[in-house]
Amino acid sequence: MKALRNYLDKIKPNFEEGGKLAMFRSVFDGFETFLFTPNTTSKSGVHIHDSIDSKRTMTVVIIALIPALLFGMYNVGYQHNLAIGADPGFLSTFIFGFLAVLPKIIVSYVVGLGIEFAVAQVKKEEIQEGFLVSGILIPMIVPIDTPLWMIAVATAFAVVFAKEVFGGTGYNVFNVALVTRAFLFFAYPAAMSGEKVFVRTSETFGLGSGNVVDAFSGATPLGQIATATTNNTTVTDVLGNPLSYMDMFIGLIPGSIGETSKLAILIGAVILLITGIASWKTMISVFIGGGITAALFNLAGTTAAMSLGPVEHILLGGFAFGAVFMATDPVTSARTEKGKYIYGFLVGFMAVVIRVLNPGYPEGMMLAILLMNVFAPLIDYYVVDANIRKRLKRAIK
């Protein structure tokens, strides 16, 4: 460690203004602060600071995402095995999924961080950590068969147009990962929906070759509901067996990579809430909003989507994942405490409304959160305005 420190001190002058490698100053700075906590001390204001920083915050979110990511990898292999009727054992199943998911993570990070590094260098700022989370969220919310080049294009679009043009992390209006997902959804709809994309049936790096079994159908439960013709459709797995609540909770079902296991998401939610990184107010409100809305539709119950109960709505698709990891993004959600209740409730409400009333979009969570991202400042405006009115009233009295 000492040697590393000395080495960094030795090469540091090269990266400073006028040095040979000054064009990589931000990159060097990024790595230096990554390796060693900066030892600059306060010059004005308070003399001590909390140990938490932006790096720590983002690390906690990534740790919270890891259970869902690992489960997602295993599930990719598991669904593949169901599709080809093979059972190579736990480890092989996981390795298959790992190899299928890893390129997506690499592509997302290389493209996104590359842009971040370049922008930081141009703006002569430190590298911002926001993309560390977005970069791992992106592969988790896409179907497994999304081509890598699409992820690259969508990530570049989202980072540049949803974040950097607004000023970087902390200034963005929309959740960057969801903009990536939305870009994919609208630019390449064929690659993002339907029966083929959520389960990998081809081999990966030479592993898992086999023929797809006859009974196979790769539609996600919500996809099945959207295309259902009768009212009381039972959702099934890829081989046509009906799914119980427990199956939906554990998550060995087709879907986007990270969203299927509610168990893994629950572990992540506990981590986020214990550490205080995510707001419980937002999180709970999303579930309440979605639950109540689903229950009301359920009372009417005239279509297959309406007859889906509140529990199923919450357990299926990306609802839980969105509620825990996306709606709670502090930058794009409501920032006032009262606003968080309203924001969360409306996210849940909109997600179910889109699912039920718009047959074109079997999954409503992405659009619901993006839509509420737009309204979050408006919600805050009214919460803050109440305080302003109170102050004005007090002055007149």
Add this chain to the structure above:
Amino acid sequence: MANVIKLKKGLDIQLIGKPTETVLTGEHSGNYAIVPDNFNGITPKVIVHEGDKVKAGSVLIIDKTYPEIKFVSPVSGEVTAVNRGEKRKVLSVVVKPDAENQYEDFGKKNVSTLKPEDIKEAILNGGLWPCIKQRPYDMIARPDQTPRDIFVSAFYSAPLAPNIEYTIKGQENDFQTGLDALAKLTDGKLYVGLKQGSSIKVKNAEVVEFNGPHPAGNVGVQINNIKPVNKGEVVWTLYADDVILIGRLLNNGIADFSRLVALTGSELSKTGYIKAIPGCEINSLVGDKLQPSKGNIRIISGNILTGTKVSQTDYLGFYDNQITTIPEGDDVHEFFGWATLGVNKFSAGGTFLSGLLGGVKKARIIDARIKGGKRAMIMSNEYDKVFPMDIFPEYLLKAIITFDIDKMENLGIYEVAPEDFALCEVVDTSKIEIQKIVRNGLDLLYKEMN
């Protein structure tokens, strides 16, 4: 039964080095100085020259706009230097003390028979007007105004702050005289904020007791919870130690500014209280008590939230009743600091393991590192948790940064001082210099409005 206000928001930061209740002795201070940077809202004009002989209470500096606001020498002696910086800004006026203190005679006063103008004049002449600050703008009160109310906070809640119950002993009479004088300066009420269960006796004023963590002792927080400042209103604020000085000036007729100063922090061999006159050299207070340490030591005149970083040859600030010492920490290179479990790290949040092991309740040694890079505001609700006022701190800060005067007024700029935001700055993930932003905003706004 006094009115009790309970505050839930806030944070008590526990540091090692609480002052023990003993009176320590220090060394002789070779110089005393008035440092204009201690004061807000004045333009100093030096009216003495090098070599002038002065008494304790002789005027050294006056304000250009309000020449009746005077800054007097705390001791008698000879003016040895008028130090100036860039653009001839006055940095300090230094007085070398005589062996025996000579006092200007201001005459003993009987407050009960004095008119408000006479009290004002006595405080102005005695050099204690700077003790009275005003909201809005958190600066020295304008003597030609009459405040709506006057607020006195009679306890200190900042980390390692002196215990007023201990330091007030023997000075209760001066404290009451000070309060009696202040009560005459307003047409409204004189409010005194006490810690719940305090043994301090107060007459001739409205007592409000506070229960809760820091910043409960901040006078701004007390005002906001008692009777907030509206646009166009002016209130005056003081802390207990300054009220005692005013009372002593009126009772004794001399400028005796000595007070008990708490010597605190992990880097001292012994902590306690020391009788000192503001303006004395830091070295005379702690020079013989600093522990030999591995790294650099930071000495702070004041507390860790609002104090000023000083060297041993600097001077004790005019308002300061506390010296805090902490490790500087600039020699620490923490490997993967953001990824450690953090068993013994200071954090108000829950992302380090220390949150489960005593959390902020456990006394720690905390160094002066910022521990992160500056970012845009990312996390929400961080500031609100330590800001017990009916104000949205984040929105007010954003209004100040963009200098949107209408928004600042609407969001409560007239009610706040930088010290009220100190805890926000401590817990901030984005490491923004919040107090500096507020101070600059208040100064700019004052220029804009006057």
